[in-house]
Amino acid sequence: MNWLDEINEEIENNVPSIANEREQWKKHSIYKVPSQLTELNEKAYVPRAISFGPYHYGKEHLKPMEEHKHRALLHFLKRCGESFKSIFQKLDKVAQELRDSYKSHDSIWINDTSKFIQMMILDGCFILEFLRVNVDSNTPTDYDENDPVFGEKGKFYLASYIKRDMLMLENQIPMMVLHKLIQLQIDGDEEKDHHELLNKIIIATLRGFSNRNVGKCLHVLDVYRKNVIQEPSYTDTLNSCLEASEEDHLNRSAMELKYTGINFETSETISLEVSEEDEDHLNRSAMELKYTGINFKSSETISLEVSEEDEDHLNQSAMKLKETRINFKSSETSLEVSEEDKDDIIELVIEDHEHALPQSAMVVKKTGINFKTSETSLKVSKEDEDHLNRSAMELKEAGISFKKSKTRSLKDVSFNRGVLRLPKLVVDDHTECMFLNLIAFELLHVDGTRKEVISFVCFIDTIIDSAVDVAILIRSGIIINYLESDKAVAKLFNSLAKEIPMDREGELEEVTKSMISYCKKPWKSWRASLIQTYFRNPWAMVSLVAAFFLFALTIIQTIYTVGQFYQKD
Structure with a gap:
């Protein structure tokens, strides 16, 4: 019997029905x-x-x-x-x-x-x-x-x-x-049937607390998944108490402790003389060390000449280096982007690869580097405009603030009146492994499993582009970072979403559209810029009030002077 006959026999006798396959x-x-x-x-x-x-x-x-x-x-x-x-x-x-x-x-x-x-x-x-x-x-x-x-x-x-x-x-x-x-x-x-008792024991062991029932599950990973994607419930006071108890045992960085109301004082004023070659050996970012009361001074004013070929060697964001008083100057060149190189430049700007510039175009622009296309510009249709990714920093500059959700469910993501609420995430050495296996299960399992974890990971990936975005989420109490740096957290979430198809019909897609609609209103951005510039601390507010007061006095004096002039006539 040849191969063709074997195939024909299998078709006649062994082809299962759709119902049997299902x-x-x-x-x-x-x-x-x-x-x-x-x-x-x-x-x-x-x-x-x-x-x-x-x-x-x-x-x-x-x-x-x-x-x-x-x-x-x-x-x-x-x-x-x-x-x-x-x-x-x-x-x-x-x-x-x-x-x-x-x-x-x-x-x-x-x-x-x-x-x-x-x-x-x-x-x-x-x-x-x-x-x-x-x-x-x-x-x-x-x-x-x-x-x-x-x-x-x-x-x-x-x-x-x-x-x-x-x-x-x-x-x-x-x-x-x-x-x-x-x-x-x-x-x-x-x-x-003791399945709920068993589920709660598993959740309490793996997550440190247990709340509502999750129903019948397939295995331990399924129990964990159903727990992290439960519908938000704000009436579970026991869960809140257990989470608060768990938080008491978390080790906090200086920046995180400061936001809980703990202040740091040094025994004496310390200034670190940071030369260019020593800069790479700092274990914490300048932004984080600044909150401990340590001041930074450069041994001399350093200007980095950023040419086109040196772009790929920038390892720190402009914002963080600026904290050490290091200034950036461009070498008076702009990048001329031809049509065929356009895709490479876009990839360079938006991806965090090992040899690519790890910051968004907005951050790069702050270093003095300008981007120009040779003849063409990128045209974005109105339909695609709703799917443009915006990092946490860009969202903040558009007037959106970040707050921690009341539960730790990955489905507890909401946007209302300029406030994006996200569940608290503890990021440690096991986080990547946990998310990758949850993602694999959602991709491979076919019996009614939705893509809630995948949607959440893709959503977080869109708002985290760099360490600066992670720092914003840490300050908001959303991310608790146990990794070596904020950049490591950004790299983790960017790698999780690689080659994962986006679900544009998911629940979080509506949140994304609401945020983009909010960002399109220019007065929201102006208001946020005003608050960030003049209301970040009491001294800035005092300066603004004093400026308005002086301006008012100047107007009154001008009116008085003009009035006296006309009285003489």
Whole structure:
């Protein structure tokens, strides 16, 4: 039988109906991330401490945790009073359903059901034991305090890595396994549904607080996702108290502490002599250090001659360097942009690549560099105008202010009367991994999953172009930065949105259109400019009032003088 005959036979006998294909796709909930996504950051999808499920089972760097899974199983069995055989039999009844949760399998898991169920039990018991000892420090435990995983030492060292691995799409087990096991642990009644209790334990462990119910979920990552995209609810006072309690334990930078009302004083006036070569060794931005009371003086007035070929070597924004009293001068040249080079210049201005100028055209213009097209100009249709991206700095200059939302739901984004409200984001070393796996799940899962996380990430990417935009959001209490710099945060969010399709029908698109409509009103920008220029501090206000007073006196004097002149006549 040749290949053509085989194809014809398959068409006649094996082509599934649309309904059958739909049902098959609905069964899948755990996926291998395709290379199109992993090539951007492969490490974000690979567990570092422990494997759950078949995709990373047996990898050399994860094998040390297998003995701890076995210990967790023994503790679980002893506490719930069940035999391993009875647990095995209960999961064996749903073995095919558990296998169907995975999009693809190695042949070993298809042919050896016993080994597959054994893996599910070991992984499930470990997760439940980990949740039990980490959800509440007052929970009684039958582990020694020096236990490397479940004791105080494990909580301090390993817990953060395990939590990170629990949020990886390829590192999931079906929620059904955890449901079956927790029923045995609580009361042994299989008729009772404990899924909301389990969801709250997971959320409390991974996020530090738990609020409303999230419904039935597919796996731990799905529980986390449904929690972060819940519809905003402002009546949950318990959640607010827990968030406030969590904030008390966050380490703050000097700039963030200042905005909570804490002032800093130096024992004596300190001036740092910053030469051009020492400038690169400052660990904090000049803007942030200035808030601690440290003043900057340059050893001599430095003027950077910015020519066309030197543009790509600017590593700091003009605004931050200006804080150190470094002045910029252009070399009296403007960039002549031909038609074929136009796209390259646009890419240079709006993207934050390693060898590209990391600031918007507005910031670059402040250095004295002018942009000119040789003959043509960019024409933007009215339809496309509504989708132009504006950074936080540009929005602020247009009169838009930023405030923290009342909840931490990613859907709690609103714009009203010139105020953009965004949920608080704690950005640390695990943030990128978490968002990338949530994005991968939304892209790959087909059963009614909307793109809420993707919409939020794309929206944040539009308003963060540089470290200056991040600084604005930090001052507004929206971003809590645990990374090394504000620039690192900007780079993180810009990289998250790479090659992700924009959802122009999403809920946040309406927020974007409302902001752009607001920005089109020129008097809003004038008002914002007036406030930022003359009302930023009391001394500026006093100067403005004094100027108006003197101006009024001058007018009165002029009127009086003119009046006297006409009286003499």
